[in-house]
Amino acid sequence: MAEKIRLQLTVNGEPRSVEVFPMARLVDVLREELKLTGTKEGCGEGECGACTVRLDGRIVNSCLIPAIQAQGSELLTVEGLAEQEHLHPLQQAFHHHNGAQCGFCTPGMLIAAEDLLRRCPNPDEGQIREGLSGNLCRCTGYVKIVDAVKAAAEGGRA
Amino acid sequence: MRGYVPGCEVKVPVTLAEALDVLAAEPGGWRPMAGGTDLMVLFNAGRMPAGRFLDLSRIEELRGIWEDETTLRFGALTTFSEMRDCPSVHRHLPNLVKSARATGALAIQNRGTLGGNIANASPAADTPPSLLAYGAELELVSLRGRRTVAYDAFHQGYKQMDLAVDELVAGIRVPKPQGLGFHFYRKVGTRQAQAISKLCLAAYARIEGGLIAEFRVGLGSLAPAPVRARRAEAMILGKPLTALQVTAAREALMADICPIDDIRSTVHYRRVVTANVFQQMLEELAHA
Numbered sequence: 001m002a003e004k005i006r007l008q009l010t011v012n013g014e015p016r017s018v019e020v021f022p023m024a025r026l027v028d029v030l031r032e033e034l035k036l037t038g039t040k041e042g043c044g045e046g047e048c049g050a051c052t053v054r055l056d057g058r059i060v061n062s063c064l065i066p067a068i069q070a071q072g073s074e075l076l077t078v079e080g081l082a083e084q085e086h087l088h089p090l091q092q093a094f095h096h097h098n099g100a101q102c103g104f105c106t107p108g109m110l111i112a113a114e115d116l117l118r119r120c121p122n123p124d125e126g127q128i129r130e131g132l133s134g135n136l137c138r139c140t141g142y143v144k145i146v147d148a149v150k151a152a153a154e155g156g157r158a
Numbered sequence: 159m160r161g162y163v164p165g166c167e168v169k170v171p172v173t174l175a176e177a178l179d180v181l182a183a184e185p186g187g188w189r190p191m192a193g194g195t196d197l198m199v200l201f202n203a204g205r206m207p208a209g210r211f212l213d214l215s216r217i218e219e220l221r222g223i224w225e226d227e228t229t230l231r232f233g234a235l236t237t238f239s240e241m242r243d244c245p246s247v248h249r250h251l252p253n254l255v256k257s258a259r260a261t262g263a264l265a266i267q268n269r270g271t272l273g274g275n276i277a278n279a280s281p282a283a284d285t286p287p288s289l290l291a292y293g294a295e296l297e298l299v300s301l302r303g304r305r306t307v308a309y310d311a312f313h314q315g316y317k318q319m320d321l322a323v324d325e326l327v328a329g330i331r332v333p334k335p336q337g338l339g340f341h342f343y344r345k346v347g348t349r350q351a352q353a354i355s356k357l358c359l360a361a362y363a364r365i366e367g368g369l370i371a372e373f374r375v376g377l378g379s380l381a382p383a384p385v386r387a388r389r390a391e392a393m394i395l396g397k398p399l400t401a402l403q404v405t406a407a408r409e410a411l412m413a414d415i416c417p418i419d420d421i422r423s424t425v426h427y428r429r430v431v432t433a434n435v436f437q438q439m440l441e442e443l444a445h446a
Contacts, residue, residue, distance in 0.1 A: 045203065049263070060265050063202065064195050131264065133350065
C-alpha cells in the first residue's frame, strides 16, 4: 500500500490542499476530494476531452494526470470561468447559440475554447475545429459550438 | 476494472542522476513514466497492474530543444506541443511538426513526450516514422555511462528495444537536412484528431545534381515496430529524379512491411493504401 501525499495546488485562484494517493487521477481528485464536479469523465482514456482542465497554462486530460504530477500546479476548471454572477463570454455564447445540449461535453469544450482564444484571439473556423478536435460532442454536430466560439471571439453575445 | 491506485508507489527524482540511481539499485523495479498519456490509459483500463513508477517529469535536464550547425537535439521530455511551437523544428524538420500535430489532440500534445513516444515502443506511434526518415540517433544513459544508438537499430521487435532495464532515453539527435530536401509525411487514420494510425509513412530525400543522394522512408503501423522501408529505399537511392522506378519500388515496399488485421484496419487495406501513399510520395518527389 502506497502512502498518501499532501497535494498542494491552486484551483481557480484558490490554494487547496488534500491528501491523496500519488497515482490518483486528477479528475477524481477534483470531483471526489475537492467536490468540483463540473469537470466530467467520459472515456477515461484521453479520447473524449470531457475532463479537460488547464494545468499551468496548458490544457490537459485530467483523467490521464496522476495527482503527483499536479503537485504545485495552477489549475483552471469550468467552475473558474464565471466571475460571481457573470458568465464568461464563452458561456454566454454557448447559451445563446445552443452550444450545449445534454451538457456533458460542455465543461471540457469551454476550457478548450478558452485556451484557444487565449492563444489565438481571432480564430478562423479551421482553427476553432482544430482547437476543439480533442473534445467530442455526441449531441450538437459541433456547428452550434463552432458558432458560439466564433461569436465569443468576435466579442458579441449575438 | 481500473488499476488499483492505493497499490501504486511513485518516486519523483528531480535530477537524472537520482533517477538512474533508482534504476540501477533495483533494475526493472520501477517503471519510468513521462507524460503518462499512454501509461495512464493502460492503468485506467486495468491493463497494467499496480506497481512502482518512476516519474521523470520533474527532471529539468531532460527538457529543452538545442540546436547547433548540424543537429537539433531534443531532450526526452520535449512535448509534442513544444515541437509544434519551435521555429527551428518547422524550418528543418517539417515532418516532425506534422507528426506532432497528428498525435492525439492538443491536450495530449501538451503532455506526451518524444522520449515517451519512443520508449513506449508502440508500432503505431506517429513521431517514429519521421525520426527514421531523418536518420535520428538516440542518447541512452545509465549509471554505466552514456551511449548513442542509431534510431533505426533501436526497435528490435514488438516492444523490444535496445534499452537495458537500468537505461533511460535521455535525448534524441536529428541531423539537420542540408541542401535541397524533400519532406513527406502522411498519416492515415479514421479522423484527423485522436485517431491512432491505420498506417503512417514519412519520407526524406536529399537531391543533388538531379539525383536522389539520400533517401529514407519510415513506416508506422505496418510492422511489429516502427521500421524503415529499406528495400524500397534501395530502388530509389542514387537514381535520377526523372527516372524513378515507381512500379518496382512499390513492389519492393510490399516486402518491407508485414501488416496485421486489427481493430483499426486490415492487412489488405494497409497494403493497398501504403502502396498508394508511397506512389503519391514518389510522384511528388519527381516534381520536387
